[in-house]
Amino acid sequence: MNILVDLGHAESIASAEAELLTMALSLADGGVVSALTHVPLQDQLVADLGPYGVGRVFAPQTVAADVSATDTGLLESVIRETGPRLVLASPTADATEWFGRLGARLGAAVITEAIALAEDRTVTKSVLAGTHTTRVVPKTDLVFVTVKANSIEAQPAPSATTPQTHRCEPGIARPAARIVSTSPAPVSDRPKLTEARVVVAGGRGLDGDFSLVEQLADELGGAVGASRAATDAGWIEHSAQIGQTGVTVSPQLFVSVGISGAVQQRAGMQTSKVIVAINKDEEAQVFEIADFGIVGDLNDVLPQAIAEIRRRRG
Numbered sequence: 328m329n330i331l332v333d334l335g336h337a338e339s340i341a342s343a344e345a346e347l348l349t350m351a352l353s354l355a356d357g358g359v360v361s362a363l364t365h366v367p368l369q370d371q372l373v374a375d376l377g378p379y380g381v382g383r384v385f386a387p388q389t390v391a392a393d394v395s396a397t398d399t400g401l402l403e404s405v406i407r408e409t410g411p412r413l414v415l416a417s418p419t420a421d422a423t424e425w426f427g428r429l430g431a432r433l434g435a436a437v438i439t440e441a442i443a444l445a446e447d448r449t450v451t452k453s454v455l456a457g458t459h460t461t462r463v464v465p466k467t468d469l470v471f472v473t474v475k476a477n478s479i480e481a482q483p484a485p486s487a488t489t490p491q492t493h494r495c496e497p498g499i500a501r502p503a504a505r506i507v508s509t510s511p512a513p514v515s516d517r518p519k520l521t522e523a524r525v526v527v528a529g530g531r532g533l534d535g536d537f538s539l540v541e542q543l544a545d546e547l548g549g550a551v552g553a554s555r556a557a558t559d560a561g562w563i564e565h566s567a568q569i570g571q572t573g574v575t576v577s578p579q580l581f582v583s584v585g586i587s588g589a590v591q592q593r594a595g596m597q598t599s600k601v602i603v604a605i606n607k608d609e610e611a612q613v614f615e616i617a618d619f620g621i622v623g624d625l626n627d628v629l630p631q632a633i634a635e636i637r638r639r640r641g
């Protein structure tokens with residue numbers, strides 16, 4: 328089947344995009360994998376796509392000064408051109424909105440935050456605050472699916488391609504909205520929380536001081552997350568909140584520090600591959616889902632863990 332991967336505003340390929348492309352090629356079964364970027368094409372992106380077996384790449388000539396309707400129009404025009412049965416994207420707020428709009432317009436199923444996809448397009452996802460895992464079988468010819476980061480290991484295609492490049496246009500006369508100002512997101516050396524392979528998250532047990540959590544995250548090359556108790560207290564920005572009303576993460580390693588493990592918090596992290604919990608209360612709920620649990624005061628445990636990691640690194 329033909330598959331389209333919507334790369335959002337990507338100018339090059341990072342880990343989340345590489346995972347989507349790997350998934351697309353594994354499901355295409357001889358069909359063409361196409362990619363769409365919503366910004367003008369960079370040579371770097373074309374070079375990055377070849378190793379993942381992408382056949383065609385679409386991009387607009389200019390960055391539009393309007394939002395949402397134009398992005399949706401671009402995606403719709405490429406769907407009409409490539410005839411995919413499956414459109415994939417990362418579960419960003421943007422892609423989720425575009426998929427919702429187009430799903431309604433084209434009568435296509437929209438399934439968000441998948442953790443696996445089968446060749447017959449059956450989607451596996453976690454629901455009801457992460458308490459159940461469901462399999463969803465789309466019945467429409469076209470289906471839009473957003474896929475959580477770290478759901479699949481990124482791997483290059485058996486043979487690389489030279490993607491054909493195509494220009495695309497939104498094909499709408501009147502945009503519904505226009506950008507009047509933009510401000511850059513704060514720059515951080517740490518990986519993006521939703522894409523990081525390691526996440527170290529802190530809760531109320533930190534008592535306002537995230538420095539040990541940040542040090543451990545930096546030693547492990549990870550991102551810093553938090554429980555709602557910590558973000559509500561203003562100890563860290565709200566974008567770091569993990570859970571039902573925050574972001575969902577699914578890293579290879581999740582270290583939970585001074586977090587009780589309430590169901591709403593677990594909803595955002597329990598599909599992590601390995602969960603390490605540090606809590607001074609041996610009855611804390613987080614130990615129910617932890618692969619490794621340390622009962623102890625985080626102020627004793629974290630400095631020892633950080634020192635040991637540094638010692639082993641030399």
Ligand SMILES: Cc1cc2nc3c(=O)[nH]c(=O)nc-3n(C[C@H](O)[C@H](O)[C@H](O)COP(=O)(O)OP(=O)(O)OC[C@H]3O[C@@H](n4cnc5c(N)ncnc54)[C@H](O)[C@@H]3O)c2cc1C
Binds near residue numbers: 530556584
């Ligand atoms: C509709 C709804 C949506 C919600 N959405 C979210 C969400 O998205 N994300 C979220 O996180 N919460 C969410 N919550 C809140 C959630 O129910 C919990 O209240 C919250 O997760 C608690 O945060 P916490 O674990 O940091 O704090 P607490 O529950 O107070 O736990 C603190 C933990 O730290 C331990 N501790 C204390 N001191 C130390 C120490 N020195 N060393 C080691 N351990 C220590 C304690 O033993 C305790 O287990 C939601 C609630 C509702 C009702």
